[in-house]
Amino acid sequence: MSATPDGGPSHQESRPARVHRSLGTTLAPYLFVLPAMCIVVVFVFIAALNTFRLAFTDSTLLKPGKFVGLQNFVELFHDEYFLTALLNSTLYVVCVVPFMVILPLILANLVAGNSRVMGFFRTSFYTPVVMSAVVVGMIWSNLLDPKGLVNSLLESLHISKEPIPFLSDRWLILFSSMFVTIWLGLGYYMVIYLTALANIDxxxxEAAELDGAGPIRQFVSVTMPGVRSTMLLILMLSTIAAFRVFNEVYVLTNSTAGPGAQDITMSMLIQREGTGIMARTGYASAISLVVLVIVGAMLILQSVVERWVGGDNA
Known part of the structure; x- marks a missing residue:
């Protein structure tokens, strides 16, 4: 055994140990994330590829089916339920997303601060976020019931002479669900905006105030430009969530999608066609693929608009 003059191990003998430690240091992070990556691969990537495959078959829950090409997609655009779901989900995006982008920003601007009072309001506004969507739906179902608190209050104030059919009229059900969605999302997006507001100098x-700008002018000229990137992020997140809405409509309509299923959304249609003994998994997969394409087109459009606006401001 060779040794150095001071009795320690030679340089040649310590090299394998250093290589071993270097290899262990390199592999350790990958070993930690390996279980999570396996779950993602199995339940996301493989599931997505299987959905893409099934979209071109006539498979059901009880039979694998055979390749039918574009037949499912042709049938989709002749399906009254699909066209109704597409209309409802599109209306959901158009009506909900602007409120989701603007209202949480106003709310965050109002409750920003370190005082206990502001902390109480922030906690109050965030509370619906941690509540179960089913519980929230049940609460609002009772509030909007013909004999619920809202109708009782409107009648006592002589605003309406008879109960308003919040849960039985097609459009009132849809707009009531939109209101619940906005109510649920305000606190979540408010917290995101609070983080962005903290980064504004x-x-x-102070400069805007010296120039004579009031609170509204400061909000428009300083706050909104300062959180523009966050607004675009929330625009993207709220668009995806609005187009894929399920819980609010499902609970408020007691899983019936309203009278004649006229309030059905894309996610509810996928659930309806893809579950149960008579499930048409191929047809449901085709609907899922259409949803993916529509949401992807929305995100691409938003990205193009963001670059265009950013180029004009540069």
Whole structure:
């Protein structure tokens, strides 16, 4: 055994140990994330590929089916339920997303601060976020019932002479669900905006105040430009969530999708066609693929608009 003059191990003998430690250091992070990656591969990537395959077959729950090409997609655009679901989900995006982008920003601007009072309001507004969607739906179902609190209050104030059919009229069900969605999402997006507001330099507000800008002018000229990237992020997140809405409509309609299933959404249609003994998994997969394409087109459009706006501001 060779040794150095001071009695320690030679340089040649310590090299394998260093290589071993280097290899262990390199592999360790990958070993930690390996279980999570396996779950993602099995339940996301493989499931997505299987959905893509099934979309071109006539498979059901009880039989694998055979390749039918574009037949499912042709049938989709002749399906009254699909066209109704597409209309409802599109209306959901058009009506809900603007409120989801603007209202949480106003709310975050109002409750920003370190005082206990502001902390109480922030906690109050965030509370619906941690509540179960089913519980929220049941609460609002009772509130909007013909004999519920809302109708009783409207009648006592002589605003309406008879109960308003919030849960039985097609359009009122849809807009009531939109209101619940906005109510649920305000606190979540408010917290995101609070983080963005904390990164705005206070000197900008001081300069605007010296120039004579009031609160509204400061909000438009300082706050909104300062959180523009966050607004675009929330626009993307809320668009995806609105087009894929399920819980609010499902619970408010007691899983019936309203009278004649006229309030059905895309996610509810996928659930309806893809579950149960008579499930048409191929047809449901085709609907899922259409949803993926529509949402992807929306995100691409938003990305193009973001670059265009960013280029104009540069």
């Amino acid at each position: 206070d000197s900008l507000y």
